[in-house]
Amino acid sequence: MERKLKITERYLYIPICADCEERKLQIFLDDEETFRKKIYEFKVPIAESETEEYPYDYFAEIPMEQYLDKEILICIDAPEAFTDLIKNEGKQEASKERRPLIHFTADTGWTNDPNGMIYANGVYHLYFQYNPFNITWENMSWGHAVSTDLLHWKQEDTVLFPDESGTMFSGCAVANERELLGLPKDALLFFYTAAGGSNQWSKGLAFTQKIAYSLDGGKTLIKMSAPCLGTIEKENRDPKIYWHEETQAYIMALFLEDNDFAILRSKDLFHWEQSDRFTLEDAWECPDLFHLISDAGESCWFFWSADGFYYEGEFDGFHFKTQGKKQKAYVNGIPYAAQSYFGVADRVISIPWLRIKNDGRMFTGAYGIPVELACKKTANGFILIQRPVRELMQQAKRIDSGNLTGKGEGRKAYVLEMSAKEDYKGNYLWKMNGSVVEYQPQSGQFLVDEDNYQIGCGYKEFLFIIDDRILEVFFDGGIQLGTFVLKEADIQLEIPYEAAAQYTVYEVE
Numbered sequence: 001m002e003r004k005l006k007i008t009e010r011y012l013y014i015p016i017c018a019d020c021e022e023r024k025l026q027i028f029l030d031d032e033e034t035f036r037k038k039i040y041e042f043k044v045p046i047a048e049s050e051t052e053e054y055p056y057d058y059f060a061e062i063p064m065e066q067y068l069d070k071e072i073l074i075c076i077d078a079p080e081a082f083t084d085l086i087k088n089e090g091k092q093e094a095s096k097e098r099r100p101l102i103h104f105t106a107d108t109g110w111t112n113d114p115n116g117m118i119y120a121n122g123v124y125h126l127y128f129q130y131n132p133f134n135i136t137w138e139n140m141s142w143g144h145a146v147s148t149d150l151l152h153w154k155q156e157d158t159v160l161f162p163d164e165s166g167t168m169f170s171g172c173a174v175a176n177e178r179e180l181l182g183l184p185k186d187a188l189l190f191f192y193t194a195a196g197g198s199n200q201w202s203k204g205l206a207f208t209q210k211i212a213y214s215l216d217g218g219k220t221l222i223k224m225s226a227p228c229l230g231t232i233e234k235e236n237r238d239p240k241i242y243w244h245e246e247t248q249a250y251i252m253a254l255f256l257e258d259n260d261f262a263i264l265r266s267k268d269l270f271h272w273e274q275s276d277r278f279t280l281e282d283a284w285e286c287p288d289l290f291h292l293i294s295d296a297g298e299s300c301w302f303f304w305s306a307d308g309f310y311y312e313g314e315f316d317g318f319h320f321k322t323q324g325k326k327q328k329a330y331v332n333g334i335p336y337a338a339q340s341y342f343g344v345a346d347r348v349i350s351i352p353w354l355r356i357k358n359d360g361r362m363f364t365g366a367y368g369i370p371v372e373l374a375c376k377k378t379a380n381g382f383i384l385i386q387r388p389v390r391e392l393m394q395q396a397k398r399i400d401s402g403n404l405t406g407k408g409e410g411r412k413a414y415v416l417e418m419s420a421k422e423d424y425k426g427n428y429l430w431k432m433n434g435s436v437v438e439y440q441p442q443s444g445q446f447l448v449d450e451d452n453y454q455i456g457c458g459y460k461e462f463l464f465i466i467d468d469r470i471l472e473v474f475f476d477g478g479i480q481l482g483t484f485v486l487k488e489a490d491i492q493l494e495i496p497y498e499a500a501a502q503y504t505v506y507e508v509e
Contacts, residue, residue: 003074003083004030007067013092015056015085016108018135018362020045023077024200030073039067040161041201042139046078054081058108058362060132061092063157097361098489100468101413102392102508103354104145104153104367110135111365112337113238113286113306114351115142116190118173118218119343124150125218126351126367127190129170132158135364140167140195144218149391150349150370151508159221160192160212166202169193170238170286171209173218174250174342177243180269181213181224188214189269190221191228191252193237206231209239209254211270228270233257238286240339241269247317253287253303261287261303263320275318281326283309286337289320290348292375292384300375300382304329306337308352312375312382324381331446331453331473331482335368348373349389354470356485368483369465369472376479387478388465396506404505406491413467414493415506420460424500431494432466434487446473448484455480466493 005012014025027040040062047055074086095107105111109132116127123146130143142160145153160168171192179185190212196205208227214220229239233256240253252264252272261283263276283305291301301315303322308329313322329335330352338352351370358364369392374385396415404414420428420441430437438447444457448471455475463474468489473482495503 001076001078001080001083003086004071005074005086005088006071007064007069007088009088010063010065010068011088011092012062012064013059013087013090014044014062014133015054015082016058016060016133017045017047017055018057020047022046022134022138025074025076028073028075029067030071036073038164038201039072041199042133042162044076044133046076046082049079049081052081054079054085056085058095059092060109061158062132062161064088095362097363098411098468099361099363100366100470101411102151102465103369103467103470104147105363105365106130106143107155108135108362109133109143109364110137111143111363111367112137112353113170114337114339114353114367115170115192116173117339117341117351118175118188119341120175120188121217123148123217124341125173126153127159127173128353128367130158135358135362140169140198142168142192142221146218149395150389151391151395156219159219160223162199162201163194163223164201165194165208165210166196166205167198169195169198169207170337172240172339172342174241174243174269176213181211183213184215186215188218190214191239191241193239194227195235195237207235207237209236229254229264229272232262232274233260236262240287240289242289242342244317249317251289251317253289255285255287259283263318265318276320278320280305280309280311280322282307283311283326286339288338288340288350289315290340290373291315292348292373294375294377294382296377298375298377298382302375302382302384304338307333308335308338310384327383329384329386329481331455331480332451332484334483334485335481338368340373350386354483356470359469366470371478371481374478383479385478386481387474388463392465392508393506396508398504398506401505403495404491404493411509412491413465413508414491415508416462416464416466416493416495417504417506418462418464418495419502421499421501426500428496428500430464430496431492432464432471432486433469433490433492435471435484437471446482449487451484453482455482466491
């Protein structure tokens with residue numbers, strides 16, 4: 001089925017029937033100068049409908065401002081009722097589905113790894129792996145959200161879509177502080193993996209690292225055509241870039257294959273030389289590398305991988321050396337692919353993707369509460385400490401009641417601080433949004449409904465964040481972080497009797 005359309009407004013809207021069989025949709029420019037030049041190719045779920053009224057769940061939005069007043073040709077093997085619904089007028093209605101308040105979720109579609117995290121001009125930018133066209137993984141693009149407080153986010157236009165070099169895999173952002181690449185100082189620079197061979201359009205290509213830039217504060221990204229780094233291994237990916245002041249060079253951490261990573265160096269952000277390759281036990285993809293100083297003034301570098309496995313070590317700008325084995329930042333596998341912000345001078349802020357299964361709503365996945373990273377030296381070496389960003393408690397309002405119930409449209413998140421009393425030796429049992437949560441100090445077991453986790457014995461300090469179905473727990477000042485999915489979205493909080501612990505409850509709107 002083909003349909004011609006003249007672009008007269010900013011967006012093209014595609015009807016999405018979630019979880020149906022996917023088919024290839026292609027969009028071509030169709031004028032005399034660029035006759036049938038392909039500009040987009042996606043896999044879109046199509047319902048087999050013989051009725052005049054095509055069933056759909058939502059409309060996916062494609063920015064088309066650069067093609068205003070041009071003719072396009074849409075090609076897809078689909079019922080005419082589907083193509084008739086594709087439109088270039090009107091305004092997308094905001095989703096009215098209930099969702100977390102202070103954990104970012106996309107309006108619709110699938111999300112995974114956080115990308116391109118940068119703080120610039122008073123705005124925190126969160127780009128993310130995104131499939132606007134379904135609630136399952138596919139069509140890897142870069143979505144975009146912004147915040148001024150790290151808690152309340154607004155979704156912006158999708159900024160990178162798949163092309164002939166591949167789909168848009170994960171990457172990072174830096175400010176153009178040294179006016180490189182022929183671009184002005186206020187440009188924002190984005191590095192991403194073009195995942196060659198991951199779509200039909202790029203069949204036969206391998207993964208390369210490419211650059212996009214923004215001249216409007218991150219709203220629009222313009223792709224550079226040539227890769228800044230060719231293929232080292234077939235699926236090398238997820239560049240993370242930093243400026244290393246001591247050796248006056250940019251550093252790239254890159255996943256190569258299996259459990260192997262590389263360090264590369266550049267003076268100009270386009271020509272890169274590999275200075276190191278190393279293997280880390282069980283680590284793979286989505287690297288991060290950061291330097292922390294403990295409260296006692298001790299210095300340590302950490303190398304981070306997707307599962308929240310981290311490795312303390314030394315870094316001289318050329319080589320990362322670690323004597324330690326992997327350590328685990330998370331209790332379970334729900335948080336994944338966390339990345340730290342560029343452009344935040346006084347703290348290291350990190351956000352993970354939360355691998356939460358779809359629960360019937362038209363969005364899949366969420367993002368964790370941003371955390372501030374610190375370190376602490378122990379008898380076994382340095383460990384990471386994660387604490388919620390200070391903005392959380394700056395906005396939290398203390399309330400009187402520890403036991404809460406609530407339903408309906410009012411959206412609030414709750415923070416529960418607990419300090420165990422020294423003379424209490426029993427277990428702790430909480431009821432939270434339809435789930436039963438328990439901690440057994442003697443055995444070190446932490447239970448959420450039927451799931452059981454070994455976290456450690458004798459913990460005294462807990463901080464709970466309850467937001468829709470998401471529960472995040474910071475244990476003993478942040479030496480571990482657990483993220484869990486509760487049974488219900490409606491607030492229900494029952495805490496143990498006060499003889500066991502001191503409690504303070506806050507709400508965040």
